[in-house]
Amino acid sequence: MPLLKNGAIADDPYTRVEGDDALPAEGAVLVDLARWESERDALIRRDGEVGVWLTSSETPAAIAEDLPHLAVVALEFPAFTDGRAYSSARLLRERYAYEGEVRAVGDVLIEQLHFMDRAGFSSFEFSSDQPEEDWITAQSDMKIWYQPTGDERPTATQLRRR
Amino acid sequence: MYKYDEFDAEFVNQRALQFGRQVESRLSGSLSEEQFRPLRLMNGLYLQLHAYMLRINVPYGCLNSVQMRKLAHIARVYDKDYGHLTTRQNMQFNWIKLADMPEILLELASVEMHGIQSSGNCIRNITADEYAGVAAEEIEDPRVYCELLRQWSSLHPEFSFLPRKFKISVTGSEKDRAAVKAHDIGLRLYRNENGEEGFEVFVGGGLGRTPFIGKSIRAFLPTRHVLSYCEAILRVYNQLGRRDNKYKARIKILVHEMGAEAFTELVEKEWAQISAGALEVPEAELERVRAFFVPPAYERLPEESPELEAQLGSDAAFATWARQQLAAHKQPGYAIVNISCSPVGKPPGDISSAQMDVVANLADTYNFGEMRVTHNQNLVFTDVRKSDLFALWQELVRVGLATSNHGLISDTICCPGLDYCALATARSIPVAEKLSQRFADQDKQKEIGEIYLNMSGCINACGHHHVGNIGIVGVDKKNSELYQLMLGGSAEEDASLGKILGPGFDEDGIVDAVENVIDTYLELRDESERFIDTYRRVGPDPFKERLYSAPA
Amino acid sequence: MATVKKNPVKFPDGDAGPMQQVVIANRLTDGVVVFLGRDRQWVTYLKDCPPAETPEEAETLLAMGVEAENNQEIVGPELIEVQDQNGTLAPIKMREAMRARGPSIRTDLGKQAGN
Numbered sequence: 001m002p003l004l005k006n007g008a009i010a011d012d013p014y015t016r017v018e019g020d021d022a023l024p025a026e027g028a029v030l031v032d033l034a035r036w037e038s039e040r041d042a043l044i045r046r047d048g049e050v051g052v053w054l055t056s057s058e059t060p061a062a063i064a065e066d067l068p069h070l071a072v073v074a075l076e077f078p079a080f081t082d083g084r085a086y087s088s089a090r091l092l093r094e095r096y097a098y099e100g101e102v103r104a105v106g107d108v109l110i111e112q113l114h115f116m117d118r119a120g121f122s123s124f125e126f127s128s129d130q131p132e133e134d135w136i137t138a139q140s141d142m143k144i145w146y147q148p149t150g151d152e153r154p155t156a157t158q159l160r161r162r
Numbered sequence: 163m164y165k166y167d168e169f170d171a172e173f174v175n176q177r178a179l180q181f182g183r184q185v186e187s188r189l190s191g192s193l194s195e196e197q198f199r200p201l202r203l204m205n206g207l208y209l210q211l212h213a214y215m216l217r218i219n220v221p222y223g224c225l226n227s228v229q230m231r232k233l234a235h236i237a238r239v240y241d242k243d244y245g246h247l248t249t250r251q252n253m254q255f256n257w258i259k260l261a262d263m264p265e266i267l268l269e270l271a272s273v274e275m276h277g278i279q280s281s282g283n284c285i286r287n288i289t290a291d292e293y294a295g296v297a298a299e300e301i302e303d304p305r306v307y308c309e310l311l312r313q314w315s316s317l318h319p320e321f322s323f324l325p326r327k328f329k330i331s332v333t334g335s336e337k338d339r340a341a342v343k344a345h346d347i348g349l350r351l352y353r354n355e356n357g358e359e360g361f362e363v364f365v366g367g368g369l370g371r372t373p374f375i376g377k378s379i380r381a382f383l384p385t386r387h388v389l390s391y392c393e394a395i396l397r398v399y400n401q402l403g404r405r406d407n408k409y410k411a412r413i414k415i416l417v418h419e420m421g422a423e424a425f426t427e428l429v430e431k432e433w434a435q436i437s438a439g440a441l442e443v444p445e446a447e448l449e450r451v452r453a454f455f456v457p458p459a460y461e462r463l464p465e466e467s468p469e470l471e472a473q474l475g476s477d478a479a480f481a482t483w484a485r486q487q488l489a490a491h492k493q494p495g496y497a498i499v500n501i502s503c504s505p506v507g508k509p510p511g512d513i514s515s516a517q518m519d520v521v522a523n524l525a526d527t528y529n530f531g532e533m534r535v536t537h538n539q540n541l542v543f544t545d546v547r548k549s550d551l552f553a554l555w556q557e558l559v560r561v562g563l564a565t566s567n568h569g570l571i572s573d574t575i576c577c578p579g580l581d582y583c584a585l586a587t588a589r590s591i592p593v594a595e596k597l598s599q600r601f602a603d604q605d606k607q608k609e610i611g612e613i614y615l616n617m618s619g620c621i622n623a624c625g626h627h628h629v630g631n632i633g634i635v636g637v638d639k640k641n642s643e644l645y646q647l648m649l650g651g652s653a654e655e656d657a658s659l660g661k662i663l664g665p666g667f668d669e670d671g672i673v674d675a676v677e678n679v680i681d682t683y684l685e686l687r688d689e690s691e692r693f694i695d696t697y698r699r700v701g702p703d704p705f706k707e708r709l710y711s712a713p714a
Numbered sequence: 715m716a717t718v719k720k721n722p723v724k725f726p727d728g729d730a731g732p733m734q735q736v737v738i739a740n741r742l743t744d745g746v747v748v749f750l751g752r753d754r755q756w757v758t759y760l761k762d763c764p765p766a767e768t769p770e771e772a773e774t775l776l777a778m779g780v781e782a783e784n785n786q787e788i789v790g791p792e793l794i795e796v797q798d799q800n801g802t803l804a805p806i807k808m809r810e811a812m813r814a815r816g817p818s819i820r821t822d823l824g825k826q827a828g829n
Contacts, residue, residue: 059401081200081283083323087400090320095435111184111201118319141180144173146313148440149320155440156169156313157447189743191786209789211813212824213745242823257823259744509819580808581817588808591819641807 003103004131005123007139012125014051014072030074033058036066044069053105056084060092067098075121077106086119093120093150113138118149163224163532164309164454166274173316177278178271181205182264189261204284204322206277207263210584214258217280218270222290222308222332223251223535227522230533232273234518240266245518247503247511249575249626250287250329251535252280256582278316283324283411285315285396289331291339292536295455296498296544298490302351302359304334305455307388310443314389321396325403326411328396329368341537341653343367343376344629346413347395349388359385365395365425366417367657369623374414375657377422379429386448387433390441394433398425458530458545463495467548480555482604486566488551497548499529501541501558502565502573506602509591510576511539520561528554538575540568570607571615571680572598575626579619579636580643588636588643589669590619596673601680610680613693614653629653631694632679633660634672645672649679649705650697663702664710675709682708734765734796734803735772737779738810739788747813747825748788750775756788759825760803760814765796 003012014030017023028049036043036052043050051072052063063070073092075085085104092098103123104116110128113135128134146156154162166174184201187193193201202208206217218233233253237245240262241255248254258266270276279286288308295303311330315321321328333340334351342348348364360382367376383391399413402420417425474481489498501521504510513521521541525533528550529543536542541563546554558564567573574597577583579590594617601607616630620637627633633648644666651660667675680693682705687696697705737750751757752764766772772793779791795806805811816824823829 081323082405083283083321084401084405086320086323087397109197112323115317115319115322137183141183142173142176142317144169144176145319146173146316147318147320156173157444159169160167160450161444161446189786195783195789209740209745211809212747212816213740242829257745261743580812581819586809589818595819638808643808 001125001127002131003123004126004135005101007135008132010123013049016053028071030072033062036063040066051101051103054085054088056082056088060088060096060098064096067092067096067100070098070100072101072103072123073098074103074105077104077108077112080107080109080112082107086115089116089120090149110134110138114142118145118147118151118153120150163226163305164221164451170313171271171274174271174274174276174278175268177205177276177317178264178267181267185260185263200282203281204279205263205267206280207258207260208281208584210256210582211580212582213256214260214263215254215256215582216258216263216266216277217248217252217254218275218277219280219287220252220275220535221312222288222294222305223292223537224305225533225535227525227531227533229273229275230518230522230525232269232275234515234522236266236269237515237518243516244512244514246509246578247513247535247539247541249537249539249577249624250280251289251292251537252287253535256578281327282322283326283328284322285318285324285328285330288312288315289329289340289345289537291333291335292534292542293339293489293498293544294334294534295457296491296493296496297335297337298492299337300335300492301353302334303455304332304340304349304351306448306452307349307351307361307385308332309451309454310389310447311392314392314441318396320393321400324396324400325405326408326413328399328413330392336655338653338655338657339537341626341629341657343655343657344369344626344653345376347392348376351385354382361385361388361391363391363395365429366414366422368412368414369626369628370412371409371621371623372415373623373628373659374418375659376414377417379422379426386443386445387437387441389443390437390439391429391433393441394429394436397432398428402428457493460493460496460545461547463493463547463549465494467495470548470551473552477552479559480552483555483564483566484551486570486608487568491545493545495548497546497551499543499546499551499554500536500568501533501543501563502567503540503563504538504567504573504594504598505562505565506567506572506598507595508598510574510594513541517561517563520557521563524554524557538573540573566604567598567607569612569614571601571610571613571632572607573615574598575614575616575630577618577620577624579625583619583624585622586619586636587621587638588619588645590617590625590634590636593617593634593636593645593669593672596669597676600673600677610684611692614651615676616651626653627651628659629657630660631692631697632676634676637666639666643669645669647672647675647679647709649702650694652694661702663706678708679705734767735775735793736760736763736765736796736803737775737791738794738805738813739779739783739791742786742789745789750779750782750791754778754782756782760796760805763803765803 013028030051049071053074105125188198208215242257330347331340331345332349350362363380364376487500534542574594576594580586615632616626617634618625618627629651646666648660748756749763816826
């Protein structure tokens, strides 16, 4: 699936390693939470970046201590109507001060991009014929926000006081 | 009332244009119905039995005359000349064309209105006491906080895909006209012993298939923390609310399964992390919003109006209306006027475009250009000079809006039911119409006194049947309509849930059954007891006996 | 992909006569209730809609409905049961009867009123 990052299609260096599948000899990997928990030290020692994939029922509290070792945290939307990952993204950014890549994976639609952007996601596995145009559309759709989030974009309330 | 500034206006305009684009994508086929459905719902557009239905938000029930005229215009041009007032203080139209939606939303945006979040699994229109700001017994005006909550909840980046819909209600009075204990979050504004303003916070109330009365999870929340505390509640709910079964997805189930204490602990823990953050309402913003809700330019008047006294003495019909429809006002010489939109034998809450236009003009003449929509599907003029009441009444009589049934048995809450709604299993409006005809006699209604009769056409309970003193729910039994009767509910400060009395009735049988219940009450009641008081004193048995024992 | 709600297709045996079925939907652009009539045309009155007489025919009609949904003509095609009532075809279920007529409390509106 194409990866949208900073408004453009980007190469995805990560290999998704599901369940107990063998790790590739080298290169960046994205593993499940269970794999991370059971092979944490080995994964840290291994050559290549490592990221963790959280399902929507797993919360970032489970990896809060490990975040300095993680280059990416992927948050899954099993259906676009399942909004748990929005909370996870905000917690990663605002509570745990995570500065790495927060990736939206799963059922990601253009209509959600602006919510995700504000919640702290920085990359999107996004199926579209024209992802870059869609990103621009999503960005231009909504320019006024009422809620403060970790991205520190000024809210309507803050703009009023300028 | 609140007035949009450039940011609010741009926000709603952007959203209208965005939905316009989405409608185009749908019509051209680049969005499937499955993909489009949640988008249209987030903009208030349903597909019902006969056509699309558009629900337009009336924030905490406050509406001005310009907006009312625009609603009349939309009814006339895009719908079939009428609208319907809902229990969330909104207005909905039943015959909307999808292709007209982009235009309609721009029309609405031009008068500071929209359908954003009037449906979908997100935070719905904030509701409030319809007498906010004017009730004689009010402690504080809740509208300032309603407006802050409205803004905070609009397209919230974290809470737009919740497990299920989420409803918040606010009251600032001892007398609860906002049903705060029947909401996902209910906020009761009051002053503590040190004179500080704060909220008692209720969570997990709600009706539907599994009704619950809200639990008080915080006795006193300083008002500046209202947004952060709600954010903490919503965050806990968004993460832990059930998503495996839509009938168990409301916060009331989470609170119930987890226990109020454990739930409260999580909320408090979360809140401790964010209470000092950016959501604390700055005093300047509070002042800015408060300025919109300062009282209008009242005249200094004596409490009593000799003119009104004379008119009450000389016109019996006016006196009847005035006795029933008026409520006490904070300001001497002014009255709160309830305008019934539930005339005898007509669908509760329906209002024609001609009536909307008249009401808008009357609001300009007599009520500082504003009005309120109530959760009982009626309208309120909050600031009428007592000396103007007679003239106002005469105008209302002319357009059929002078029914005298406020708080009486024919003033039912009633969902659209199977006549319109795709979810309904039985019709509800015809039963409400028949009931109001059965009890049409003004003296009889007056004798029965204060009573709330609520009626839904399915177990989803949009007609709030669980919290009616008398509740009726229609179900489908082998392709015919069956109506179950429940007694003892209340949505007020003494909130309680009604209990089903026994086997159900058919359409005419339920009307007879209600009459029997009323007769039983009239026989049993002590002097000046309301129906609910008598029921609480004697319990269901005398009513059961009357309805279900074999005839002698 | 469009999802299709489908009522079970039931055709009683023997002399009871065939239970008839039609496809009902809402038109995409205005939401108006329509039925799949002759020559794959969507019609607004049930009387203009010849029902399917066999299960095979019903399935064929439903497939056409799904195709029409995928072509952005209509929304929510469904097979419903109808029967002759005093010389007029009417849906058996209350809900569909309401859709075929219009609201019972406003007989001045909907198909019953020709608007």
